[in-house]
Structure formats: C-alpha cells, structure tokens
Amino acid sequence: MGSRKYAGKDTRPTNEFIHIDLLPDVKRPRNLNINLLLIVLIAVVASWLIIYLPLTSRQTALDAALERSGDAQYELLLVNEQLVGLNIENERIAFYERLERAQALQTDFDALHDAVATEIERRGVIHYFLYDAVAGELYIQVSATSITSFDIIDFDLIELPMVIRSQYTVTHHEGTRVHAEFVVEVDLDVE
Secondary structure, eight states, rough: OOOOOOOOOOOSSSSOOOOOOOOOOOOOOOOOHHHHHHHHHHHHHHHHIIIIIHHHHHHHHHHHHHHHHHHHHHHHHHHHHHHHTTTTOHHHHHHHHHHHHHHTOOOOHHHHHHHHHHHHHHHSSSEEEEEEEETEEEEEEESSSSSSHHHHHHHHHHHHHEEEEEEEEEEEEETEEEEEEEEEEEOOOOO
C-alpha cells in the first residue's frame, strides 16, 4: 500500500492568543507605596512644625522691630528738620540741659559748712574744705595734736543727721601736729 498522506484539519483555532509569561510571579505589595507616602507626609508636617512656625513668629517680631525703628528714624528726621527750621542750635540745648543739672545741684552750702566746721574745730584746725555736689562728698583736711583726735572728730561727724559716712586717712606728721584728710558723704535732703 502506498503511503498516503493524511491531510487533516488543524485543530487549533486561528484567532487564539498565545500567552507567554516571561516574568516570574512576583507580588508587589501596595503597602510599600502607602508607607512611602506616609513618610513624605510626616516629613512635610514635621518640617512645617520645626521650621515654618518658629520662623514666622521671629519674622513677625523682626517686622515689628523694623517698623518701630523706621518710625523712630522718621520722627528723628522730622525733629531735626524742625530744629533747622526754627534755627535752634544743639549747643544751646546742651547748655540749657547743663543749667538744669546745675540748678538741681544747688544746696545750702553755708549751713553744711557751719555744722561740720563746728564739730571739727573743737578738736582740730581745718586747712581746706571742698564739697563735691555731684558725688555728695566733703573733702576736709584737718590737723590735730594726736591721731585719737581724728577718731573723736570722725565719731562727732557721724552723729550729724546729714552725714551718711565718714572716713579719714592720716596724710603726714608736721612737728607736733598730725594731718589727716576726711571724706564725708552727706545727704542734704535730710532735715
């Protein structure tokens, strides 16, 4: 028998799709994407809390300070323009301020001198008597026969109501006389 070729029909349909899976089966979890989004969100919120909030409060304080500074500079400019416009010299203003300070330092020096001198002249001789109105101190050079006289003078001065503090230093000896300088702090407002 002769060979006969079998010509049969192909059993596969012609429109069928052939699926070939070249990649292995890998599960990609959606949790990874959500975790990344949460980390980014937390970083943004933390940077807003750490950087933005303190920066805005400091920026507000700086703006207010700059505004006050600008207002003060503008006011100074206006005052200087008024001084120039009124022909007022700064030297006259300074002189007036010195006069007001000097008037505040005025005191009844004679009453102070008499009260202190009578206490000192019981025990010694006054060589000079200086009063510093700014410091409120008397500088008195006294000579006496002994150093114990200075202790008594010092005690008598402390008894005066206007004397706050009295201190003396012996400066030198001259024959039988001893010289000392007293520094006496006084308060002239005491009556």
